[in-house]
Amino acid sequence: MIMLILNPSIIVTMNRTMQIIKDGYLGIEEGAIVYLSDKKPSDCEDIIRLPGRVILPGFINTHTHVAMTLLRGLKDDVDLQTWLMKYILPVEKQLKPTDVYYGALHGIAEMIKSGTTTFMDMYYHEIEVAKAAADARIRAMLTYGSADVFFNVTPEEEFKKAKKFRDELQELISSRGLEDFLYFAYGPHSPYGCTKELLLLIREAANRDGSRIHIHLSETQSEVDESLKIRKMTPIEYLDSIGFLKNDVMAAHVVWPTDKDIDILCRRGTHVLHNPTSNLKLASGIAPIPKLLEKNVNVALATDGPASNNRLDMWKEITLAALIHKGFLRDPEAIPAETALKMATINGALALGLENRLGSLEIGKFADFIIINIKDALESTPFHDIYSMLVYALDSRYIESVWIHGDELYKKKGGFKTIDIDRTREKVEEIRNRLLTEAGVK
Amino acid sequence: MIMLILNPSIIVTMNRTMQIIKDGYLGIEEGAIVYLSDKKPSDCEDIIRLPGRVILPGFINTHTHVAMTLLRGLKDDVDLQTWLMKYILPVEKQLKPTDVYYGALHGIAEMIKSGTTTFMDMYYHEIEVAKAAADARIRAMLTYGSADVFFNVTPEEEFKKAKKFRDELQELISSRGLEDFLYFAYGPHSPYGCTKELLLLIREAANRDGSRIHIHLSETQSEVDESLKIRKMTPIEYLDSIGFLKNDVMAAHVVWPTDKDIDILCRRGTHVLHNPTSNLKLASGIAPIPKLLEKNVNVALATDGPASNNRLDMWKEITLAALIHKGFLRDPEAIPAETALKMATINGALALGLENRLGSLEIGKFADFIIINIKDALESTPFHDIYSMLVYALDSRYIESVWIHGDELYKKKGGFKTIDIDRTREKVEEIRNRLLTEAGVK
Numbered sequence: 001m002i003m004l005i006l007n008p009s010i011i012v013t014m015n016r017t018m019q020i021i022k023d024g025y026l027g028i029e030e031g032a033i034v035y036l037s038d039k040k041p042s043d044c045e046d047i048i049r050l051p052g053r054v055i056l057p058g059f060i061n062t063h064t065h066v067a068m069t070l071l072r073g074l075k076d077d078v079d080l081q082t083w084l085m086k087y088i089l090p091v092e093k094q095l096k097p098t099d100v101y102y103g104a105l106h107g108i109a110e111m112i113k114s115g116t117t118t119f120m121d122m123y124y125h126e127i128e129v130a131k132a133a134a135d136a137r138i139r140a141m142l143t144y145g146s147a148d149v150f151f152n153v154t155p156e157e158e159f160k161k162a163k164k165f166r167d168e169l170q171e172l173i174s175s176r177g178l179e180d181f182l183y184f185a186y187g188p189h190s191p192y193g194c195t196k197e198l199l200l201l202i203r204e205a206a207n208r209d210g211s212r213i214h215i216h217l218s219e220t221q222s223e224v225d226e227s228l229k230i231r232k233m234t235p236i237e238y239l240d241s242i243g244f245l246k247n248d249v250m251a252a253h254v255v256w257p258t259d260k261d262i263d264i265l266c267r268r269g270t271h272v273l274h275n276p277t278s279n280l281k282l283a284s285g286i287a288p289i290p291k292l293l294e295k296n297v298n299v300a301l302a303t304d305g306p307a308s309n310n311r312l313d314m315w316k317e318i319t320l321a322a323l324i325h326k327g328f329l330r331d332p333e334a335i336p337a338e339t340a341l342k343m344a345t346i347n348g349a350l351a352l353g354l355e356n357r358l359g360s361l362e363i364g365k366f367a368d369f370i371i372i373n374i375k376d377a378l379e380s381t382p383f384h385d386i387y388s389m390l391v392y393a394l395d396s397r398y399i400e401s402v403w404i405h406g407d408e409l410y411k412k413k414g415g416f417k418t419i420d421i422d423r424t425r426e427k428v429e430e431i432r433n434r435l436l437t438e439a440g441v442k
Numbered sequence: 443m444i445m446l447i448l449n450p451s452i453i454v455t456m457n458r459t460m461q462i463i464k465d466g467y468l469g470i471e472e473g474a475i476v477y478l479s480d481k482k483p484s485d486c487e488d489i490i491r492l493p494g495r496v497i498l499p500g501f502i503n504t505h506t507h508v509a510m511t512l513l514r515g516l517k518d519d520v521d522l523q524t525w526l527m528k529y530i531l532p533v534e535k536q537l538k539p540t541d542v543y544y545g546a547l548h549g550i551a552e553m554i555k556s557g558t559t560t561f562m563d564m565y566y567h568e569i570e571v572a573k574a575a576a577d578a579r580i581r582a583m584l585t586y587g588s589a590d591v592f593f594n595v596t597p598e599e600e601f602k603k604a605k606k607f608r609d610e611l612q613e614l615i616s617s618r619g620l621e622d623f624l625y626f627a628y629g630p631h632s633p634y635g636c637t638k639e640l641l642l643l644i645r646e647a648a649n650r651d652g653s654r655i656h657i658h659l660s661e662t663q664s665e666v667d668e669s670l671k672i673r674k675m676t677p678i679e680y681l682d683s684i685g686f687l688k689n690d691v692m693a694a695h696v697v698w699p700t701d702k703d704i705d706i707l708c709r710r711g712t713h714v715l716h717n718p719t720s721n722l723k724l725a726s727g728i729a730p731i732p733k734l735l736e737k738n739v740n741v742a743l744a745t746d747g748p749a750s751n752n753r754l755d756m757w758k759e760i761t762l763a764a765l766i767h768k769g770f771l772r773d774p775e776a777i778p779a780e781t782a783l784k785m786a787t788i789n790g791a792l793a794l795g796l797e798n799r800l801g802s803l804e805i806g807k808f809a810d811f812i813i814i815n816i817k818d819a820l821e822s823t824p825f826h827d828i829y830s831m832l833v834y835a836l837d838s839r840y841i842e843s844v845w846i847h848g849d850e851l852y853k854k855k856g857g858f859k860t861i862d863i864d865r866t867r868e869k870v871e872e873i874r875n876r877l878l879t880e881a882g883v884k
Contacts, residue, residue: 073826076834077778110820221772280769281834283776310834311821324766327722330663334725336519378552379753381867382874384515392518392723392752397839425823432824 004028005041008050008371010386014057014345014360018338020386026055028367031405036363052375057361058117058368058402059314060348063252063273065123065305067103070432072306080282088307090439100125102427104132107312109419112138114313114396117368117404118358122187122214127168134178136418138404141352142169143187143214148198155197162186185212191235192223196242203244212248212353219253220284236261245270250351255279255287266295271351274343276320278304290325290334300348315396318344322391337391367406372398446470447483450492450813452828456499456787456802460780462828468497470809473847478805494817499803500559500810500846501756502790505694505715507565507747509545512874514748522724530749532881542567544869546574549754551861554580556755556838559810559846560800564629564656569610576620578860580846583794584611585629585656590640597639604628627654633677634665638684645686654690654795661695662726678703687712692793694744697721697729708737713793716785718762720746732767732776742790757838760786764833779833809848814840
């Protein structure tokens with residue numbers, strides 16, 4: 001037997017029955033989970049005992065622009081227009097492909113360290129994000145952010161760029177055997193960043209090739225107001241009116257859906273990606289997540305890009321998602337701890353259409369998980385309930401190791417297996433200095 | 443010279459001009475700051491170099507019930523009545539004095555580790571909290587939670603308990619020479635937990651002895667509604683009508699003040715203690731903090747008790763305070779990073795009336811500070827702005843050491859100087875098991 005067996009105090013499976021296995025055994029072989037039980041396997045001698053440890057599925061960060069680590073903290077606490085026009089856009093104009101590679105690699109390191117094992121991205125020079133993910137050996141679904149309106153090009157020209165990225169990514173996947181790690185999706189930026197023609201080109205392409213579609217949707221009230229003014233339809237009504245919304249669409253934010261919008265999302269099976277920190281920090285508002293969940297819309301969690309957060313730590317989003325809706329709706333039962341954890345794991349897998357391989361610890365799924373040392377945390381005393389402890393009392397600092405595809409990519413004592421973090425940090429500082437000089441931003 | 447000199451990369455003073463000292467020198471002698479400059483002192487040989495480190499004043503947690511670590515996670519995600527009546531109160535009835543001592547000591551360890559150097563508390567058996575604070579050598583202002591209505595006793599009887607606690611605390615302070623560490627205050631629980639007679643007894647006593655008064659105020663909308671029904675006055679109007687509100691009153695929560703209430707608080711100089719996590723978790727609502735600040739009400743930060751949070755980590759409250767009001771008010775400029783940090787430091791000192799000794803790094807103030815290793819954090823790359831980095835990107839995990847009165851009480855590598863944390867944890871688990879059995883709570 002070459003199977004690796006881990007034996008922690010608690011396995012939080014996040015499976016359909018939310019099974020908790022005490023003193024359980026998790027067996028891994030060739031990147032997948034092959035054994036899961038509270039009984040010791042009879043045919044295995046090599047067991048790694050993990051007393052005081054909890055194993056949890058890795059987090060799925062369903063919406064980010066990871067290379068924006070380069071711009072983190074460039075300017076905060078100002079209005080969106082100033083932030084975007086005076087700081088972010090001038091700097092982004094100077095971005096070179098290798099800048100994106102290093103920005104992404106740095107962000108991927110942060111994500112791995114804080115328990116994310118799969119992420120969904122949208123940015124420019126996206127093939128560089130793919131290369132960084134490939135080098136780091138993290139799982140990722142990647143999109144080029146298509147926006148013919150912003151870039152002032154024809155829908156066909158812009159669509160070509162998405163197809164070019166698809167081909168480049170396919171080449172990277174084939175040449176490096178990364179079929180289980182990297183996934184392509186379309187990334188039309190938003191209903192206001194794309195023409196109807198581009199949206200339809202993408203819709204038809206996704207119908208043909210079965211790819212996911214990742215889009216920003218109803219993020220701000222002004223986006224909805226503008227859409228109502230122009231089309232007498234909300235952004236969601238508009239997308240539905242052109243046949244865009246299906247169950248392969250992942251809609252980021254959805255802070256301002258009407259009741260009718262929610263019915264549409266429910267009917268189409270469209271997934272919602274909730275970014276609580278970003279929605280607060282950019283003053284977009286507080287998304288009606290409990291209502292979406294009540295209407296059976298699948299809601300997954302995300303960090304958004306590190307320039308509008310300013311972290312890539314999914315655990316922070318889990319805690320915030322469990323807190324904010326209670327206070328905002330004045331309902332202490334809104335988003336219980338278990339629900340917040342589901343949003344960061346199995347709901348993310350459902351959103352990506354990878355629920356057969358990700359999002360919970362079950363035999364046959366990929367061995368993507370984190371090991372938490374609860375004895376390191378003073379906040380784990382006294383022990384009452386594992387979900388409450390994880391969501392309200394602990395955070396990602398107690399992650400002892402992070403495993404992707406059965407491979408221990410990060411160890412608290414020992415660092416990263418696949419990332420030269422010192423070099424990455426140096427490069428990021430260097431690039432940031434060059435970008436600010438070139439952009440004339442102080 | 444016996445002066446100890448620290449030389450970090452950055453000193454964030456939080457003084458009146460929000461001075462930042464790069465490559466600065468902080469000199470400590472007999473528990474106080476005696477030197478602070480970007481120039482090397484000429485007469486000192488022993489300098490501790492701290493490259494990549496930031497020194498920040500210790501946090502002041504202005505409202506907690508620290509011994510409630512014992513009840514953390516007992517039950518979450520249920521309505522307030524169920525939580526209080528079926529879980530918290532039955533268990534609290536079983537509390538013995540030594541239980542409170544160990545619960546408090548455990549919570550104090552959590553606070554020190556996460557950067558709190560002074561706290562304000564309210565609970566039963568409060569002298570035990572004082573003993574725990576004394577043993578840990580943390581600074582604290584302590585109140586017995588007076589509530590003749592809840593306990594169904596006469597105002598005089600209840601007031602006697604506060605005086606008894608005052609005498610016991612005075613005795614503890616004198617016998618152990620803790621004049622600079624422990625402070626007495628009155629703690630009338632709330633306008634609905636106390637009769638008018640008790641509130642006036644306390645008001646008069648505070649007028650005589652100069653002590654602070656710590657009270658829960660306008661925490662929930664139902665508290666305000668009830669007060670309007672009974673007295674045709676909001677809780678704040680009511681307290682003002684009996685001459686209770688002055689600039690020695692620290693009002694916890696204040697989630698539901700009217701505009702008239704805010705004018706009263708401003709006129710009286712009453713301090714507000716903001717508990718963002720607790721207000722969300724217990725579904726009390728979101729306090730109008732930006733409006734209070736705009737009207738020049740002093741607002742300090744707090745964690746509330748660990749049963750309604752479930753942490754005692756002030757850094758978490760700083761980040762949340764900087765985020766939540768932006769999203770709720772849809773104003774990206776609400777509570778900038780600097781303001782959130784002030785609320786956790788100098789504003790806390792003002793609330794406690796100890797602004798001459800605490801809350802900022804200035805010559806003559808107590809040497810209460812934390813050392814942060816920003817190089818430990820991937821999120822500190824790239825470096826743009828120190829306040830943004832501290833508030834939005836980092837958290838208490840990067841605290842390397844915590845100093846109170848010039849004494850290094852906690853070191854990441856080395857643990858606690860004054861607390862036997864393993865024994866404390868064992869005691870807390872043991873007590874929790876006994877309490878639950880005695881209370882018949884499963």
